[in-house]
Amino acid sequence: MNNADSAAQSVRTMYAERFATDLTDNRAEQQELSSQIERLRARLEQLRADETWLTGMQAALPGETAPPRPRRAPRTGEKPAEGDTSAGTPVPGPRPAGRAKARPSRARTGGKKATAPAAAPLHQLIRALMPLGEPRLVREVHADLTEAHPERGTSVQVVRNTLETLVKRGVVGKGIQKGTAMYTATEPVPSENENAPATD
Template identity: 75%
Template structure:
């Protein structure tokens, strides 16, 4: 091999690594953005809970005869035991909490919860394969984006999705190819058939 061929091969390798690093960097930044969004959602949820707590405490203190916040459950049980069977007191404690929690539940909450529970319990590889159309190549971050959109409760990272896809490649149910040095994953006929069996 002459010097020109050697230089050309070296440039080709450098280009492949440069594209791979660019892809990994994009995945890293996307994951950081996702985690930051999750943290922001948790902060908002915490603020809402604190606001609800203040409102509930105010409503409870406004009830007739309410002079102090209810004691912890363990302390209440111990007091009833010492009193020798205070069933009336036991029933009186939950009443303020029940009155403060009469917010109507949105329609379909139970069904949505069941669907979320089913998705949370399903194997990750099954969810990923179900989101990959047969014969259409997908980047790791594309699969991750679709998974996050369809199943936000899973909270899966790009690296976990990549590892799962590599496992599916080893099993022969997902194909892998390189396009300009970037890994592309494609659902094969075997993956589609296997999904059909899982659905049945």
């Protein structure tokens, strides 16, 4: 009976430690996301204050009138109502017939490629930094991520949480060496053209 009680106590202790670690990681990620939201809100308020100040300064210039506040752009296929031009906004004259068709916007054609690296998911960035078959500590992966992508500002706890998710997906393996968790990439990083259709 003593051996059985001891084994049960050991199992309870193991699960208690695991749940405590997962709970700590969860709360750390919540805190990081909350901080990011607060920073974005503060930045938005600052931009609005700057807009008000700039509008007032522009209106104070001789011969200048305050520009109208930007309105929500109409949805695709939706035509603006007639007579909807804001008062005080100069109406452009008719264009020559040869220039009736507007040029495509540069921002529309190249915007996705410009923002793709910054918007990449965290698990993709972490996987790309892990050499195949080389065990890595969480702190090592975090250091590499901070050096390669300093703008992410991710904590060690969030990196550990992401690695655990990759372990569940089978992309990364996990082992214990001298009581420390080691993570090893088990699959190569997929290339950009891997899913492209083959052409003869």
